[in-house]
Amino acid sequence: MFQSLLPESVLVLTALILLGLAVSKRVGAVGAQRVAAAGTLVALALMLRGGGAEPGGTGLILADPLAHLAKSVLLVVGFLALLLPIAPKETEHPGEYHALLLFALTGLMLATGTEHLLMLFISLELGSLSLYLLAGFPRTPRAAEASLKYFLFGAVSAAFLWFGLSLLYGFSGGAMLLDVAARLQSAPDAALAFAGLAMVLAGLAFKLAAAPFHAWAPDVYQGAPATTVALVAAASKVAALVVLLRILITGFDALAGSAAWGAMISGSSMWLAALAAVSMIYGNLLALVQRSVRRLLAYSAIANAGYLLVGLSTNHPSAQAAALTYAVIYSIATLGALAVTAAVERDHGDDSRNAFDGLVHRSPLLAVALLVCLASLAGLPPLAGFTGKFVLFTQSLAAVPSHGLVWLVAIAVVTSAVSLRYYLVIVKHAFAGKPESHIEFKKITFEQGLAVALPALALVVLGLFPSWLLEPVTRVISQLAAR
Amino acid sequence: MTPLWSLLFPFAGALAVLLLPARAAALSRVIALAASLGTTIAAASGCLKRLGDTASPVWSLDLEWIPQLGSRFHLAADGLALPLLLLNGIVAIAGVLFSWNITQRPRAFFSLVLAIIGGVSGVFLSRDAFLMFVFYEIVIVPKYLLIVAWGSTNREYGAMKLTMYSIGASALILLGLAAAYAASGSAGFDIAGLAAAGFPKGFQLWAFPVLFLGFVVLAGIWPFHTWAPTGHVAAPTAASMLLAGVVMKLGAYGALCVAMPLFPDGFAFWRPAIAVLAVAGILHGAFTALTRRDLKFVIGYSSVSHMGFILLGMAAATHWGLRGAVLQMISHGIIAGLLFGIAGRVIYERTHTRDLDALQRFNLWKSLPAAAVAFTLASAASMGLPGFSGFVAEVSVLIGLWESYPWLVPLVALGILITGAFTLRALCRTCFPDAAASLAIPVRMPSLTWPETTAIVLLLAVSLAIGLHPSPWISLINDGLDSPVFQPILQRP
Amino acid sequence: MTLLFLTLFPLVGALCLGLSRNVACGRAATAWSAATLVVAALLVRPGMSWSLAWLPDVGMTLRFEADGLSWLFLLLTAVVTLVAVAASWLTGRNDRGYHALVLVLQSALFGVFTARHFIPWFLCWEMTLIPAFLLIRLWGGPAAPQAAMRFFMMTLGGSVFLLVGFLALQLSAGTMDFDSLAALAGEGRLVDALEHGFAATGADGRTLLVLIAVAVLIGIAVKIPIVPFHTWLPSAYAEAPSPVTMLLTGLLSKMGVFALLWIFLPVFAEVLPVFATPLAWLAVATVILGALAALAQTDLKRMLAYSSVNHLGYCVLAVAAAGAAGSARPAMTSAMAGTVLQAINHGIIATALFLGITILEHRSRGRRHIGNFGGLRARMPVFCGCLGIAVFASLGLPGLSGFIGEFLIFNGAFSAVPAATSVCVAGLLLTAVFLLRMMRMVFWGPLKPACATWPDLTKPERALFAVLILLILLPGVWPQMLLHHANPVVLELIDLLRPIP
Incomplete structure (x- = not known):
C-alpha cells in the first residue's frame, strides 16, 4: 500500500525540502520552481515505473487503474504548471509558495485514489486549502479578493460536501462508497441518499467550477499567480471529475435516474444534465464579452465543466470515459493557453486582448502555440479538442436510448460553436493585430518555450491519434464500471 | 500516381513552405505552385485511369484509426471525387498564380492556402463520415486567418461572420452525425455502412434537415447565405477563389454524399422544401447582385445564385438533376475562381477600387483591353451561355427540374434572365463604360503579367473544354452516381 | 469537315486580328471575309455535314448539316458580312476589336444556319449575342448603352424561353x-x-405541346422580331x-426567320x-405597325429599322399560312418558297439600304435626320441611282428581287388566311x-448647303453597290437561281x- 503512495511521498518530501530551504532563505524563485518541478518529475517517473496498479486495495488508499491514470495526469499537469513563469511580485516567498503547490497537488492526487468518504473529504480539502492560500499569495488587492472569494465559496461548498458525506454515512452505516451502493440495493429510493447525493454533487460542482457554483472562478483566474491558476484550472478539475466519476459509478449507479427528454427520472443524471446545460450556456455567453483573457479562460472553464457533465449525465461508461478523456485534453489546452497568457503578461503587465496584438511578429512560437491551444479548446480539427468533443458528444448521444439526450447534446454542440468566436478574437489579435512598439519584449526562456510547446504538440498528436488516450481511459472506466 | 497524392502534396507543401528559412521566402510560391500542380496531376491521372477502366473497383485506402469510435481512415476516389479533386487542383493552381506577387509574409500565406487545398482534397476523398468531418473542419482556421491577415474591406467582420457560420453549420453536422451514429447502434462512421443501416423514418425526418442544413450552409443555401458575399469580399484573391471555387462545394458535396444517402426517407420528405429554398437562392442572389456596387459583392451574390442550381439539382434528385448538380459544382468552381481572380487581382491591383461607379472612370476596354476581353468571356461563362461549362450544368439541372418540379421552371428561367442582367451590368460598368463616365485619357496600366495570363487561360480553357466536350466528365459523374449509396435517393420519373 | 472549317474560319480570323498589333485591321478583315465568301461559295456544297458526340449516354450529338436552304443562307451571311466589313473599312473604322467581333458574329451565324441539333444551334444562337451587344455598345451612337442593354436582355429573355421549351421536349x-x-x-x-x-x-x-410551341415562338419572335416583341429593335438598329445594322437586319433577323421555317414548322407540325x-394576325400587326411607325420617323435609320420589321412580317404571314390546316400543297409551296426568297x-436589299445610310452618315459626319439631307440627286447621281434601285426593290417593284418573294x-x-393577307x-x-x-x-x-461639298461614290463604294445591285437584279429576273x-x-x-397519304 505504501508503495503505491510513493509518488505522493516524494511530493511531500520535496515540499518539506523547499520549506527548509525557505527558512534558510537559500532559494530564489527560479530555484524553488526547479526543485518543485524536479520533484514532480521524480514522482511521475515513480508513478509510471510502478506500472499497472494493484487491483485490490483497501478502499482507503486505492491503487486501481483509474487512480493510477488520474495521478499520472495530475503529475503531468503539475509539471507543466511549474514551467510557467513566476512574476516578481509573487516571489517574496518562493519556497513556501512552491511547497504549498506541491501540497495542493498531493491532496488532489490522494483524492483520486480513495473510496473512503472521510479520506475523500480530507484529501480534497488539503488540495483546496492550499489553493486558497496560493491564490492570495501576491500582495495585490486583486489577489486578496480572489483568495477571499475562493475561500468563502470554498468553505460553503466544503460544508455542503461534508454535510452530504455525513448524510451518506448515516444512510449506509459505512464510510465506503461500496457500502453506500450496497445499502442502495436494499433501499433504492431513500430520501436520505438523495439528499446526500445532492449535497455531494453541489460540493463537487464547486470544484469543477460548474454554474451556478462558479462565482469564484473569474476572480481567481484573474488575480491568482499563473501557476496557481494552472493547478486550479487543470489539476483541480481533473481530480474533481475523477472523484465524481468514482462516486457515481461505484456508489450511486442505482440513483442515476435519467436525463432523457420526456422521460426524466430524478437522480444524478438529471441534476448533472441541468448543471451542464446551465454551465454551457452561462459560461459561453459570458465569455463572449470578456476583455481580460484570464477571465475569458475562467468562463471557458465554466463552459467546459458543462461539456464534461454532459458525458457524466448519461451514466454510461463509454460517455463517462469520453468525458474523462476530454477533461485531460481540456487541461492540456488550458495549460498551453495559460502559458502563453503568462508570457504575454510578463511583457505587458496585463492580460487584455490588446496585449496579444501582433504576437506572431515577436514570437511565432507563442502565437502558433496559442492558435493550437485555442483552436483545440474551440474544437477544431486536427486537434485533440475536436476529437475529444466529437467523441464526448457522440458517445453521450449514443449512450441514452432513442436519442433521449439530444436536447443536451444540441445545447453542447451549439454553445461549443459559439465559443469559437471568443477564442478567435484572441487569435485575431495575435495574428492580425499591430504590435505596440513601445513595449520591450524579453526573450522567452527555455521553460516557457517548453510550457507552450509541449501542450501544443500533445494536442496535435492526440488529435491525429486520439486512440492513444481514448483507449486507456475507456479501459480504465469500463474496468471500474464492471466492478 | 494514386489520388492519395492529391491529399499528400498540399499538406507536404504547406509544411515545406512553413519550414523555409526567412531568406528563402520567395521560394514559397514556387513550392505552392508545385504542390498544386502535383495535386492536379494526381487527380488528372486518377480521372484518366478511371475513364479507361470503369469496371474495376475504385482506388481506396482503408486503415485502422479510432476503433473506440468505429472510425477508420478510409479514402476512396470514385467518379464523383475524382473530377472534384481535379477542380480543386486547377483552382489551386490558378489561386497560387493569382497570388504570385504576395509580399506580405508569403510563407504563412501559401502554407495556409495549401492547408485549405489539402483539407478540400481530404473531404472529397473521405469515405468515413468522421474523417470527412475532420477534413471539413480543418479548412476553417486557415480561412479565418487568410481573411483576417491578408483581407481587405471589412475583413474582421467578414472573417468572423464566415467562421461563425461555418462553425455553426458544423455544429449541426456534428449533431446529425452523432445522431446517426447513435441510431445505428454505435456501428461506426463508414458512409456506406451508415447508408445501409436503414434508419427509422421518424428519426430521419428530423435528422436529415439537421445534417443537410449543416452541410448546405457552407454551400450558401438561402437564407443562410449572407456569410458568402461578405466573406468573399473581405478575403484576399486566392482565398476568395478557393472559398467560392472549392470550399462552397464541400458543403454541396457533403450534402450529396453524406446527408442524402444516410437519410433517404428524410430527404424524400424535405425535397420540395429544398427545391423552394434553392429557387429562392437563385432569385435572391441574382436580384441582390443586380443592386450591389462592389464588384466582388456582385460576384459573391452571383455565387449564391449559382450555388442554388446545385441545390436545385440535388432536390430534383433525378439522374439528370444529380449529374447537373455535380457538373455545376465543377463549373461554378472554375467560373467563380476566374471571376474572383480577375476582379480581385487583375482589376483591383491596377485600379485599387472595386466600386462599379469608380471603375467606370478607368474604362478598362481602353486601358487594359486584355482584362476586358477576359472578363467578357468570364461573364459569358457565368451567364451560362452555351459553349461554356455553366450551360451544360444548368441545362442538366433544368431537365432534372422539368422531371421533378415543372412548376418551378419559370422561376428558374427568370433567375437565368436576371443572371444575364446583373452580369451584363457589372461587365458594362467595369469594362465598357459610357463615354461620359470614363476619364477622357485612359489611365496607363501595367499589362497582364504571365501568371495572370496563364491562370486566366487555364480556367477559361477548362470551362470551354467542359462546355464543348462534356462527355468524359459526364462519364465519370455517371460512374460515381452508379454507386449503391445513391440508388435509394435517385428519383425515376 | 469542310463545314466545320467554314464555321471556324472567321473565328480564326478574329483570333488573329485580336492578337495582332498594328495591322490595318479594316483591310485585313475585308480580305478575310472575302476569303470566307470564296470558301462558302466554292468549297461548301449542299449535303455536307459533320457531327460530334456531346453527351453520348443520352444520345446528344452535335450535328451540323448544310442543305440547299442552309447554303443559301451561308452565302447570304458571307456576302453581307463582306459588305459590312468593307463598308466599315471604307468609312474609316480600323479597331481590331470591332472587326474581330464582326468575324466572331459571322462564325456564330454560320453555325446557326447549319446546326441540326438544338444544343449546337442554341450555342451559336447565343454566341451572336455578346459580339452584337458589344458592337452596338462600344461603337454605337450616344444612346447605345441603353439600346444595347435592351437588345441583350430581350434576346436573352427569348432564349430562356427557347431553352426551357426544348428541354421539356x-x-x-x-x-x-x-x-x-x-x-x-x-x-404524330x-x-x-x-x-x-x-x-x-x-x-x-396537346396543351403541353402548344405551351412549348408558344415558348419557342417567343424566343424566335424576339429575334425576327414580331410585334409585340420588337421594342428593342428601333433603338438598337438606330444606335x-x-x-x-446591316448585320443585325441582314443576318440576325434571318436567324429568326430561318428558325421559324426550319425548326418551328416541322417540330410543332401537330399543333400548327x-x-x-x-x-397571321400578329404578322398583320407587324406589317402594318411597322409601316405606320416607319411613316412617323424622321431619323433615316429608325425609318429603315421599322421598314425591316414591316418586311419580315410578310415572312411570318407566310409561315402562318403554311401552318394553316386548310392550305393545299401548291399554296404551301408558294408561301414557303416565298418566305425563303423574301428572307x-x-x-x-436591307444591306444595300444601310450601305446607303453608312455613306450618308460618313459624308455628313454622323447625321441621320431626314431634314439634314436634300437635293442630293444633283450632287451624287450615282449614289442616288444605286440607292434608288435598292428602295424600289424594297417596295417590291416587279423585276427586282423584292417583288418575287412578296408575290x-x-x-x-x-x-389559307384571306383576311389577314x-x-x-x-x-x-404604306x-x-x-x-x-x-x-x-x-x-x-x-x-x-451642308450637302453641297459631298463627293459622289468612290470606286470601292461603287464596287460594293455593284455587287449588291447585281444580287438584287439577278433573282428579280431569274428567281430560279x-x-x-x-x-x-x-x-x-x-x-x-x-x-x-
Whole structure:
C-alpha cells in the first residue's frame, strides 16, 4: 500500500525540502520552481515505473487503474504548471509558495485514489486549502479578493460536501462508497441518499467550477499567480471529475435516474444534465464579452465543466470515459493557453486582448502555440479538442436510448460553436493585430518555450491519434464500471 | 500516381513552405505552385485511369484509426471525387498564380492556402463520415486567418461572420452525425455502412434537415447565405477563389454524399422544401447582385445564385438533376475562381477600387483591353451561355427540374434572365463604360503579367473544354452516381 | 469537315486580328471575309455535314448539316458580312476589336444556319449575342448603352424561353435533334410522348405541346422580331454603327426567320393549325405597325429599322399560312418558297439600304435626320441611282428581287388566311409611301448647303453597290437561281408537314 503512495511521498518530501530551504532563505524563485518541478518529475517517473496498479486495495488508499491514470495526469499537469513563469511580485516567498503547490497537488492526487468518504473529504480539502492560500499569495488587492472569494465559496461548498458525506454515512452505516451502493440495493429510493447525493454533487460542482457554483472562478483566474491558476484550472478539475466519476459509478449507479427528454427520472443524471446545460450556456455567453483573457479562460472553464457533465449525465461508461478523456485534453489546452497568457503578461503587465496584438511578429512560437491551444479548446480539427468533443458528444448521444439526450447534446454542440468566436478574437489579435512598439519584449526562456510547446504538440498528436488516450481511459472506466 | 497524392502534396507543401528559412521566402510560391500542380496531376491521372477502366473497383485506402469510435481512415476516389479533386487542383493552381506577387509574409500565406487545398482534397476523398468531418473542419482556421491577415474591406467582420457560420453549420453536422451514429447502434462512421443501416423514418425526418442544413450552409443555401458575399469580399484573391471555387462545394458535396444517402426517407420528405429554398437562392442572389456596387459583392451574390442550381439539382434528385448538380459544382468552381481572380487581382491591383461607379472612370476596354476581353468571356461563362461549362450544368439541372418540379421552371428561367442582367451590368460598368463616365485619357496600366495570363487561360480553357466536350466528365459523374449509396435517393420519373 | 472549317474560319480570323498589333485591321478583315465568301461559295456544297458526340449516354450529338436552304443562307451571311466589313473599312473604322467581333458574329451565324441539333444551334444562337451587344455598345451612337442593354436582355429573355421549351421536349421525346423531332412530329407521336413524359402533371399532351410551341415562338419572335416583341429593335438598329445594322437586319433577323421555317414548322407540325390564325394576325400587326411607325420617323435609320420589321412580317404571314390546316400543297409551296426568297432578298436589299445610310452618315459626319439631307440627286447621281434601285426593290417593284418573294407569299397565303393577307397587301402601299417619301426628301428638292461639298461614290463604294445591285437584279429576273436550291428543301419540309397519304 505504501508503495503505491510513493509518488505522493516524494511530493511531500520535496515540499518539506523547499520549506527548509525557505527558512534558510537559500532559494530564489527560479530555484524553488526547479526543485518543485524536479520533484514532480521524480514522482511521475515513480508513478509510471510502478506500472499497472494493484487491483485490490483497501478502499482507503486505492491503487486501481483509474487512480493510477488520474495521478499520472495530475503529475503531468503539475509539471507543466511549474514551467510557467513566476512574476516578481509573487516571489517574496518562493519556497513556501512552491511547497504549498506541491501540497495542493498531493491532496488532489490522494483524492483520486480513495473510496473512503472521510479520506475523500480530507484529501480534497488539503488540495483546496492550499489553493486558497496560493491564490492570495501576491500582495495585490486583486489577489486578496480572489483568495477571499475562493475561500468563502470554498468553505460553503466544503460544508455542503461534508454535510452530504455525513448524510451518506448515516444512510449506509459505512464510510465506503461500496457500502453506500450496497445499502442502495436494499433501499433504492431513500430520501436520505438523495439528499446526500445532492449535497455531494453541489460540493463537487464547486470544484469543477460548474454554474451556478462558479462565482469564484473569474476572480481567481484573474488575480491568482499563473501557476496557481494552472493547478486550479487543470489539476483541480481533473481530480474533481475523477472523484465524481468514482462516486457515481461505484456508489450511486442505482440513483442515476435519467436525463432523457420526456422521460426524466430524478437522480444524478438529471441534476448533472441541468448543471451542464446551465454551465454551457452561462459560461459561453459570458465569455463572449470578456476583455481580460484570464477571465475569458475562467468562463471557458465554466463552459467546459458543462461539456464534461454532459458525458457524466448519461451514466454510461463509454460517455463517462469520453468525458474523462476530454477533461485531460481540456487541461492540456488550458495549460498551453495559460502559458502563453503568462508570457504575454510578463511583457505587458496585463492580460487584455490588446496585449496579444501582433504576437506572431515577436514570437511565432507563442502565437502558433496559442492558435493550437485555442483552436483545440474551440474544437477544431486536427486537434485533440475536436476529437475529444466529437467523441464526448457522440458517445453521450449514443449512450441514452432513442436519442433521449439530444436536447443536451444540441445545447453542447451549439454553445461549443459559439465559443469559437471568443477564442478567435484572441487569435485575431495575435495574428492580425499591430504590435505596440513601445513595449520591450524579453526573450522567452527555455521553460516557457517548453510550457507552450509541449501542450501544443500533445494536442496535435492526440488529435491525429486520439486512440492513444481514448483507449486507456475507456479501459480504465469500463474496468471500474464492471466492478 | 494514386489520388492519395492529391491529399499528400498540399499538406507536404504547406509544411515545406512553413519550414523555409526567412531568406528563402520567395521560394514559397514556387513550392505552392508545385504542390498544386502535383495535386492536379494526381487527380488528372486518377480521372484518366478511371475513364479507361470503369469496371474495376475504385482506388481506396482503408486503415485502422479510432476503433473506440468505429472510425477508420478510409479514402476512396470514385467518379464523383475524382473530377472534384481535379477542380480543386486547377483552382489551386490558378489561386497560387493569382497570388504570385504576395509580399506580405508569403510563407504563412501559401502554407495556409495549401492547408485549405489539402483539407478540400481530404473531404472529397473521405469515405468515413468522421474523417470527412475532420477534413471539413480543418479548412476553417486557415480561412479565418487568410481573411483576417491578408483581407481587405471589412475583413474582421467578414472573417468572423464566415467562421461563425461555418462553425455553426458544423455544429449541426456534428449533431446529425452523432445522431446517426447513435441510431445505428454505435456501428461506426463508414458512409456506406451508415447508408445501409436503414434508419427509422421518424428519426430521419428530423435528422436529415439537421445534417443537410449543416452541410448546405457552407454551400450558401438561402437564407443562410449572407456569410458568402461578405466573406468573399473581405478575403484576399486566392482565398476568395478557393472559398467560392472549392470550399462552397464541400458543403454541396457533403450534402450529396453524406446527408442524402444516410437519410433517404428524410430527404424524400424535405425535397420540395429544398427545391423552394434553392429557387429562392437563385432569385435572391441574382436580384441582390443586380443592386450591389462592389464588384466582388456582385460576384459573391452571383455565387449564391449559382450555388442554388446545385441545390436545385440535388432536390430534383433525378439522374439528370444529380449529374447537373455535380457538373455545376465543377463549373461554378472554375467560373467563380476566374471571376474572383480577375476582379480581385487583375482589376483591383491596377485600379485599387472595386466600386462599379469608380471603375467606370478607368474604362478598362481602353486601358487594359486584355482584362476586358477576359472578363467578357468570364461573364459569358457565368451567364451560362452555351459553349461554356455553366450551360451544360444548368441545362442538366433544368431537365432534372422539368422531371421533378415543372412548376418551378419559370422561376428558374427568370433567375437565368436576371443572371444575364446583373452580369451584363457589372461587365458594362467595369469594362465598357459610357463615354461620359470614363476619364477622357485612359489611365496607363501595367499589362497582364504571365501568371495572370496563364491562370486566366487555364480556367477559361477548362470551362470551354467542359462546355464543348462534356462527355468524359459526364462519364465519370455517371460512374460515381452508379454507386449503391445513391440508388435509394435517385428519383425515376 | 469542310463545314466545320467554314464555321471556324472567321473565328480564326478574329483570333488573329485580336492578337495582332498594328495591322490595318479594316483591310485585313475585308480580305478575310472575302476569303470566307470564296470558301462558302466554292468549297461548301449542299449535303455536307459533320457531327460530334456531346453527351453520348443520352444520345446528344452535335450535328451540323448544310442543305440547299442552309447554303443559301451561308452565302447570304458571307456576302453581307463582306459588305459590312468593307463598308466599315471604307468609312474609316480600323479597331481590331470591332472587326474581330464582326468575324466572331459571322462564325456564330454560320453555325446557326447549319446546326441540326438544338444544343449546337442554341450555342451559336447565343454566341451572336455578346459580339452584337458589344458592337452596338462600344461603337454605337450616344444612346447605345441603353439600346444595347435592351437588345441583350430581350434576346436573352427569348432564349430562356427557347431553352426551357426544348428541354421539356428533350425530356419527353428523348431528343433535341431537329430532324428526329420533326420525324416524331410527322408521325404524330410528339403529343403522345409529351403526355407520357409529363404524366405526373396530368396535363393533356396537346396543351403541353402548344405551351412549348408558344415558348419557342417567343424566343424566335424576339429575334425576327414580331410585334409585340420588337421594342428593342428601333433603338438598337438606330444606335448601332450602320455596318453593324446591316448585320443585325441582314443576318440576325434571318436567324429568326430561318428558325421559324426550319425548326418551328416541322417540330410543332401537330399543333400548327392552332397557331395559324393568331400568327397571321400578329404578322398583320407587324406589317402594318411597322409601316405606320416607319411613316412617323424622321431619323433615316429608325425609318429603315421599322421598314425591316414591316418586311419580315410578310415572312411570318407566310409561315402562318403554311401552318394553316386548310392550305393545299401548291399554296404551301408558294408561301414557303416565298418566305425563303423574301428572307434572302430582304437581307441583300436591307444591306444595300444601310450601305446607303453608312455613306450618308460618313459624308455628313454622323447625321441621320431626314431634314439634314436634300437635293442630293444633283450632287451624287450615282449614289442616288444605286440607292434608288435598292428602295424600289424594297417596295417590291416587279423585276427586282423584292417583288418575287412578296408575290409568292401573297399567292400562297391568300387561300389559307384571306383576311389577314388582304390587310397585308394594304401594308404594301404604306411601305411604298414612306420609302418614296424618303427618296423625295433626300434626293430631290433644293440642295441643302451642308450637302453641297459631298463627293459622289468612290470606286470601292461603287464596287460594293455593284455587287449588291447585281444580287438584287439577278433573282428579280431569274428567281430560279434561288428557288433551284430552296425548292427541294421546301418540298421536303412540306412532306414532313403533310405526309403524303
